[in-house]
Amino acid sequence: MSTLRAHWSLITHAMLRCAGFLVPCDQRNVWLQEWRSELWYVSRADSQEPDSVLASEKRAANFCMGAFQDAWYLRRDSRPAPQPFVRTSQSAMRCAAALFLITCVSCIASLLLPRVRSVMESLPYADPGHIVLIASAGFSSPELPSVRMRELRLWQSRTRQIFSEFAFYQPITRPIRLSSHYTPELRIAKATPNLFSLLGIRPAIAAMEHQSMPVLLVSENVWRKEFHGDPNLIGSTVEIGLHKAKLGGVVAKDQWRLPGVFDAWLLEPETATTISNSARGFVLGRLSVSASNRDLGGRWHMVAPQTDGDPGDYECVTLPEREGAPTHIYIFAVLLALLALPATTSLPLGEYPVQGSQMSWLLRLRRWVFLGVKFVLLLPAVYFTSLDFAHAFAVSLVTAQYIQLVLSFLMALFGFRWILKDQRRRCPVCLNTLTSPARVGEPSRNFLGWNGTELICSGGHGLLHVPELPTSWFATQRWLYLDASWSSIFLGSV
Known part of the structure; x- marks a missing residue:
């Protein structure tokens, strides 16, 4: 009899142990102690009954079966209550959508505006890293004509180790006469014949070979407006002031990325010396391929002889360096705006107590993601909008770069201020505007x-x-x- 009772006791305690695995770990020991004590009282109560030992042990086993249900309910009730789903407010979605729309519109405008699109593209010249713009160091801007023709003719025989070729062009203003038709005063670049060959480009429908007369190339706007786009006029004789020239072709909009805005280019023949020694203009030089020239970098100073025998100081800038990639200007302006931001507004967003029972980590993360999305959408909007306003009009490159720098700085600064102010006035749970x-x-x-x-x-x-x-x-x-x-x-x- 005692052996049978011992076997049933082991079975009931094993049942409690198995049910205990359903109970959370931090409550398991207390739960087992309570059920074992209850089982002891049930066993003592059954021992006083006149029933058989088998019947009393069966009642104890049935009692232990209830432990499984109790353990299951305890585990279910111990789970943290799921937090209700909080939707992102419509105002936050509209804010992100508006920023995305502004970014898309500014980007599309950059792609549609020809001048802006050309700035974003690479230079159309052959090996532009070896083409150098040479300007006198005494002038305030390299975008102004500063080198005289007599200095260039002196260099052509003395700087072969550095430069393999030079080109020169001088800004002038003249009307063009074709038969009885006169054009208005046009901005013309009077240049040496190798100007476009040094750049490695060929104007459209050009007829420039073996010409004893100067060759006139016109821009697309002048070609359509003054010459009505008639290809039969190519090769005809035109008058520029008192001189005659052959109409040679058309220069595309994206083919001219050098200082000066011109309507036409007058290429003098090699045998002519119509460009006077005193003419002041722009000088381009193509670097010779040598190991020493690779270490010059994008900008350096050159000391070269002048006609009076004294050495002159000149600034040499490669064309990619002169372009001053718009991205570099934009990054500099954004960094400048970040440095100026603490002086214009407070950076802390406020005190938000951490309450795990009230706000899940997902909701807290969503608030910071929304802040990051606003920054991510604002930055490209600033970049493309500044490009659109700076390069959409026919202004000099230096002026356009200053416009882009100022606009990028102001838009980034006030954009960052707005982002912080907008974030402070939003609910951290639903991102709704308060x-x-x-x-x-x-x-x-x-x-x-x-x-x-x-x-x-x-x-x-x-x-x-x-x-x-x-x-x-x-x-x-x-x-x-x-x-x-x-x-x-x-x-x-x-």
């Missing part, structure tokens, strides 16, 4: 009570307290979470 501002307190009681503005989330997630004057105990805005008991007075989460 509403119903109310003044609380009195200015004369800053040190006795709170004084400032109180805003509320229309979804009932909390209140934002913004101090009127920062104090030592209330230096920045604070967020106060509202628990579920407040939900009855709100229409519902946004």
Whole structure:
């Protein structure tokens, strides 16, 4: 009899042990102690009954079967209650959509505007890294004509180790006469015949070979407006002032990326010396292929002889360096705006207490993701918009670069300010814009009570307290979470 009772005791305790695996670990020991004590009382009560030992042990086993149900309910009730899903507010979605739309519009405008698109593309010249723009160091800007023709003719015989070829062009203004038709005053570049061959480009429908007369190349605008795009006029004789020239072809818009805005280019023949020694213009040089020239970099100073025998100081800039990639200007402006941002607005977003029971890590992460999305969408919008305004019009490259620098800095600075201000005025739970501002307190009681503005989330997630004057105990805005008991007075989460 005692042996049978011992076997049933092992079975019932094993059942409790198995049921205990369903109980959370931190509650398992206490739960087992309670059920073992209850089982002991059940066994003592059955031992006083006149029933057989087998019947009493069966009742104890049935009692232990209830432990499985109890353990299951305990495990289910111990799970944290799932937090209700909080949708992102419509105002946050509209904000991100508006920034995305601005970015797309500015990008499309950059692709549609010919001048802006050409700036974003690489230079159309052959090996532009070996083409150098030479300007006198005494001038305020390399975009102004600063080298005289007599200096170039002197260099052609003395700088073969550095430069293999030179080209020269001088800005002039003249009307063009074709038969009885006169054009208005046009901006013309009077150049040496190797100007376009040095650049490695060939104008469209050009007829320039073996010409004893100067060759006139016109821009696309002049070709359509003054010559009506008639290809039969190619090779005809035109008059430029008192001189005659052959109409040689058309220069595309994206083929001219050098200093000066021109309507036409007058290429003098090699045998002519119509460009006077005193003419002041722009000089291009193609670097010789040598190991020493590779170490010169994109910008350097050159000392070269002048006609009076004294050495002159000249600034040499390669064409890619002169272009000053718009991306470099943009990055510099954005970094400058980031440095100036703390001086124009406060950087902290406020005090938001960490309450795990009220706000999951996913909701906290969503708030920072929204902040990052605004920055990510703003930066390309600033880049493309500054390019559109800077390069959409026919201005010099230096002027366009200054315009891009100023616009990028201002748009980035005020854009960053707006992002921080917008983030401070949003609910950290649903990202909805806070509403119903109310003044609380009195200015004369800053040190006795709170004084400032109180805003509320229309979804009932909390209140934002913004101090009127920062104090030592209330230096920045604070967020106060509202628990579920407040939900009855709100229409519902946004």
